Amino acid sequence: MSKRIVWLSAALVLLGTVGTYVLSLEDTSDVDIGENEVVLPVVSYVTAQASDNTGHISVFAEVRPRWTADLKAQVSGKLLSVAPQALEGKKVSKNEPMAQLEKHTYDAQLEDAKYQQSTAEFNLKKKQNKHVLALKNWRAVNPKEDPPEMAVHIPELRVAEKALEAAVQKVKVARYDVNATTIKAPFSGFVTKRHASIGQSISVGDTLFTLLDAEQLDITVSLDQTQWNLLEKAWQEFPAKIYNANKELVGIAKIQRGGGFLDPKSRRYQLFLEIVKSPETSVLPGEFVTVELQSKTVNDSLKLPATALTQEGFVWFLNNKDELQRFEASVVFRDDTDIIVKMPNELQDLDEKRVVQLPMAAFLPGQHVAPTPAGH
Known part of the structure; x- marks a missing residue:
């Protein structure tokens, strides 16, 4: 019986010693409870201005000889x-x-x-x-x-x-x-x-x-209803530019006629172009080219970098509080470098229309960011 009392006393002493040591560690630990500084994500933006913009209608077509016999x-x-x-x-x-x-x-x-x-x-x-x-x-x-x-x-x-x-x-x-x-x-x-x-x-x-x-080359361009409506109405006065597969300018074409009927198979408008002969022309019969047509002027529109448009069709911008917002873009024209969109209601009242140049998938509406002009 005396041995059991001895062992119980020893266990209590050991438990007290461990508890005292733990309390001493909590008392002596240096805990930094200071508030960490919040770092805002840096967002690059471009400033857009509402203006009357003119775009281009790009169509893929084949160069054909006028005569084949x-x-x-x-x-x-x-x-x-x-x-x-x-x-x-x-x-x-x-x-x-x-x-x-x-x-x-x-x-x-x-x-x-x-x-x-x-x-x-x-x-x-x-x-x-x-x-x-x-x-x-x-x-x-x-x-x-x-x-x-x-x-x-x-x-x-x-x-x-x-x-x-x-x-x-x-x-x-x-x-x-x-x-x-x-x-x-x-x-x-x-x-x-x-x-x-x-x-x-x-x-x-x-x-x-x-x-x-080999002397006279022609191109037939097919346009859908939307492209036809965007085409400059005085299209015969504007020459079309011709680019090869490497996106190099290889010639100029004059629109001779078209628009009087729809193709019975595709139900699309047809434009008939004649390639203008010049020393700089380097187009061959049978070559597939990109024809760039002059569009009509789009009033009160924005010209933005093509990178500003997300895959979902949104454009992100910054409000007056440096918060991220977005709108669904109505794209009128696009090429490899720029897009032209109709002025959205979300930007109408902003004095400075700051559009995010490279939007990220992690962006959230209302997120506070650190804006910086593109190129800085």
């Missing part, structure tokens, strides 16, 4: 030669010979037609002389009466005149056939395909070459 044989014959400049990939000039068909048969037909024309001319002269002699004889006998047509051989004269007209036309046809044996370029362009080889027998209607216009 399959050169077909107008006469038949053996293909004797193909000009070196008529090979695939070569550029030919207008009326430049490209190939030659055998033409002996057509030369003979032309000479025969010329002979028939000479014979008709000779017959006509004989009929004319016969008519003149008959008319003189009639007037000598009957000076006061008009002769009947048969008496002075007028029907024969008319037949002779018609025969000569027919002979002249036959000469024209025969000469056309002779000229058709030489295949010439109807316009300046590139030979994209050769369909026949030397020595081949060619029939009427056979395709010999495919030619692509």
Whole structure:
């Protein structure tokens, strides 16, 4: 019993000692209960001004040659030669010979037609002389009466005149056939395909070459209803800029016509542009380009950096208390660097319209921030 009392006494002493030590630690601990300074997030902003802004309508389109032709044989014959400049990939000039068909048969037909024309001319002269002699004889006998047509051989004269007209036309046809044996370029362009080889027998209607216009290039632009409404109404007075895939300016185009109808498939407006030829133009047929059209002026709008627009379509700004606020942007135009939005009601009463340049996903409406001008 005495041992149990001893152990209990020792345990109480040990517990008292530990409690005293803990209390001494709490009393001697240096606790900094000072209030920490709150650090506000720094937000970069740009100052926007309401003004009348003009944007651009960008449309993706294909450059097309004005003329594309399959050169077909107008006469038949053996293909004797193909000009070196008529090979695939070569550029030919207008009326430049490209190939030659055998033409002996057509030369003979032309000479025969010329002979028939000479014979008709000779017959006509004989009929004319016969008519003149008959008319003189009639007037000598009957000076006061008009002769009947048969008496002075007028029907024969008319037949002779018609025969000569027919002979002249036959000469024209025969000469056309002779000229058709030489295949010439109807316009300046590139030979994209050769369909026949030397020595081949060619029939009427056979395709010999495919030619692509290299002088005049056109672009057809398709616009939806919204784009059409934003287009400058006097669009024919404003040239369109053409950019390649690298966003380099490669040419200027003039709007010639359009807007009179909707495409039956896409139900979109069509504009037809002609590329203006100049030393700086570097556009090729078949190239896909971006066409930049002049828009009408948007009154009382804001021009902002494209980075100010969030993926959700909001633009953040700062109120007079340096608190974050946002509005849903009505974007009229956009490009890689800027957007043009209609003036929102939220900014109407602010003297300084400070728009956040790079909004963050963690922003909250009413959050207090430390604003700083962009670039500082």
